[in-house]
Amino acid sequence: DRIMFPIMDTAGRPIAFSGRILHPDEKSAKYVNSPDTPLFNKSDVLFGLDKAKNFIRKYNFTTLVEGQFDVVMMHQAGFRNTVGVSGTALSESLMGGNGVNNLGLVKRLSDNLVLAFDADNAGEKAAKRSAHIALGLGMDVKVVSITGGKDPAEFLQTNGKEAWSALLRDAKHVIEFTTSKIMSASGDAREQGRRIQSEVLPDIAALSSEIEKAYFIKKVRDLSGIEEEVLQRELDKIRVPGDKSLPTVPEKREDRSRTQSIERKLVGLYFSK
Numbered sequence: 001d002r003i004m005f006p007i008m009d010t011a012g013r014p015i016a017f018s019g020r021i022l023h024p025d026e027k028s029a030k031y032v033n034s035p036d037t038p039l040f041n042k043s044d045v046l047f048g049l050d051k052a053k054n055f056i057r058k059y060n061f062t063t064l065v066e067g068q069f070d071v072v073m074m075h076q077a078g079f080r081n082t083v084g085v086s087g088t089a090l091s092e093s094l095m096g097g098n099g100v101n102n103l104g105l106v107k108r109l110s111d112n113l114v115l116a117f118d119a120d121n122a123g124e125k126a127a128k129r130s131a132h133i134a135l136g137l138g139m140d141v142k143v144v145s146i147t148g149g150k151d152p153a154e155f156l157q158t159n160g161k162e163a164w165s166a167l168l169r170d171a172k173h174v175i176e177f178t179t180s181k182i183m184s185a186s187g188d189a190r191e192q193g194r195r196i197q198s199e200v201l202p203d204i205a206a207l208s209s210e211i212e213k214a215y216f217i218k219k220v221r222d223l224s225g226i227e228e229e230v231l232q233r234e235l236d237k238i239r240v241p242g243d244k245s246l247p248t249v250p251e252k253r254e255d256r257s258r259t260q261s262i263e264r265k266l267v268g269l270y271f272s273k
C-alpha cells in the first residue's frame with residue numbers, strides 16, 4: 001500500500017528506495033526508506049538532484065522542498081531546478097560518507113537557494129535548520145511563504161504555475177523573512193526580542209561576510225526597532241571560536257571520504273573489465 005520512489009545518485013543510478021503510504025493510518029509511518037548502506041545515507045542525498053542539476057546551473061538557483069511528491073509535481077510543472085530532502089534529514093557538514101554531500105553538491109551548481117517547505121510546524125523547523133546550514137556554507141538563502149497550510153504540490157494543484165512563479169519572485173531572504181514573521185506574531189516586545197536573539201542572530205553569525213553581517217544587523221534593527229549596538233553586542237556573544245553550532249568540515253573525515261571514494265572507483269574499474 002505504498003508508492004515507491006527510486007532514489008538516485010547524481011549520475012542517475014538507483015541507490016535506494018522510499019515508500020510513501022497511500023492510505024495513511026495511525027500505526028504506519030508516512031515514509032519508509034531503505035536502510036543506510038555504503039551507497040546511501042539519507043542525510044547525504046537530495047532526491048531529484050540527478051535530474052535537476054543542469055537546470056540549477058541554467059537558472060542559477062535551487063528550490064529545496066520536502067518529500068518526493070513535491071519534487072515530482074515541481075518538475076512536472078516545469079520547475080525542474082527543484083530537489084527534495086529525505087524527510088527532514090540534512091547533513092551539517094560539506095562532506096558526507098561518500099564525498100561532498102547534499103547542500104555541498106548544490107552549492108557547486110549555484111550559491112542561490114530557495115526554501116519551499118511545508119507550511120506547518122515541522123516544515124518551519126526543517127526550513128530553519130536547512131537555512132542555517134546553507135548560510136554557513138556561504139549560500140544566499142531565501143524562503144517562499146506558502147499560506148493556508150499547504151505544501152508546494154498542493155499549492156501548485158490549487159493555484160497553478162503562475163501563482164507559484166509569483167511566490168518565487170516574492171521570496172525573501174531568510175533573515176528578513178524570520179524577523180518579519182517574529183514581529184508580526186502575537187506577543188510583547190520582550191518575547192519578540194528573545195526570539196530574535198535565539199532565531200535570527202545565529203543565522204547572521206553563520207554568514208562569512210562581515211559586510212553581509214552589518215547589512216542584516218541594520219535590516220533587523222529597521223524591522224524590530226532594537227538598537228543596532230544592542231544587536232551587535234548579542235551577536236558578538238555568538239561569534240566565539242570553535243562554535244559547534246556552525247557547520248564545519250572535519251579534516252580527517254574529508255581525507256577518509258576521498259580515500260574511500262578512490263578505492264571504490266578503482267575496484268569498480270577492475271570488475272568492469
